[in-house]
Amino acid sequence: ETGVTQTPRHLVMGMTNKKSLKCEQHLGHNAMYWYKQSAKKPLELMFVYNFKEQTENNSVPSRFSPECPNSSHLFLHLHTLQPEDSALYLCASSPRWGPNEQFFGPGTRLTVL
Amino acid sequence: GQQVMQIPQYQHVQEGEDFTTYCNSSTTLSNIQWYKQRPGGHPVFLIQLVKSGEVKKQKRLTFQFGEAKKNSSLHITATQTTDVGTYFCAGSDGNYQLIWGAGTKLIIKP
Numbered sequence: 214e215t216g217v218t219q220t221p222r223h224l225v226m227g228m229t230n231k232k233s234l235k236c237e238q239h240l241g242h243n244a245m246y247w248y249k250q251s252a253k254k255p256l257e258l259m260f261v262y263n264f265k266e267q268t269e270n271n272s273v274p275s276r277f278s279p280e281c282p283n284s285s286h287l288f289l290h291l292h293t294l295q296p297e298d299s300a301l302y303l304c305a306s307s308p309r310w311g312p313n314e315q316f317f318g319p320g321t322r323l324t325v326l
Numbered sequence: 327g328q329q330v331m332q333i334p335q336y337q338h339v340q341e342g343e344d345f346t347t348y349c350n351s352s353t354t355l356s357n358i359q360w361y362k363q364r365p366g367g368h369p370v371f372l373i374q375l376v377k378s379g380e381v382k383k384q385k386r387l388t389f390q391f392g393e394a395k396k397n398s399s400l401h402i403t404a405t406q407t408t409d410v411g412t413y414f415c416a417g418s419d420g421n422y423q424l425i426w427g428a429g430t431k432l433i434i435k436p
Contacts, residue, residue: 312418317368
């Protein structure tokens with residue numbers, strides 16, 4: 214499945230580093246999402262972009278900064294993270310914003326030391 | 327806020343046994359979706375239910391949406407090793423966000 218791609222697949226970073234996660238969708242969708250998946254917890258929606266405009270920001274700490282330059286690309290910029298931010302970060306897209314079928318990328322496994 | 331509770335957290339079954347996971351919402355849902363995440367993988371959409379009392383089948387999988395549209399279930403008949411993974415429900419109360427359950431992990435006992 215190559216509809217939604219994410220890079221890198223694995224990332225280890227120190228608390229003082231700055232890194233970025235990248236997501237690209239090839240499905241012609243207009244909505245893109247960032248989720249955080251931690252063990253034994255529900256998927257946590259972080260950000261939603263609809264037609265490149267941010268529509269949701271679910272009280273995410275400012276050390277996470279999203280960027281959506283166009284409907285196909287989504288970035289998550291990371292800086293001064295904490296160890297509790299270690300998780301699987303999933304990108305998803307859907308045809309439009311709303312309770313539609315979402316197509317997920319493979320995720321980036323992030324470890325913060 | 328709205329919550330979707332999913333039980334059980336884990337279910338161990340012998341291959342060939344049935345498996346069921348349940349989702350319950352604190353509020354009426356406009357629709358509910360089900361996803362499967364294989365170990366090491368990402369969630370993959372299975373189905374969406376919209377109508378009160380709706381039942382849909384996909385081979386050995388049966389999905390139900392309650393009459394009050396507050397609960398849903400996924401039942402797998404005669405599990406196979408390929409069914410291993412975590413099954414998530416995700417509901418919407420008419421707003422734009424999906425509210426996710428915590429998932430039920432299906433483990434096949436050797």
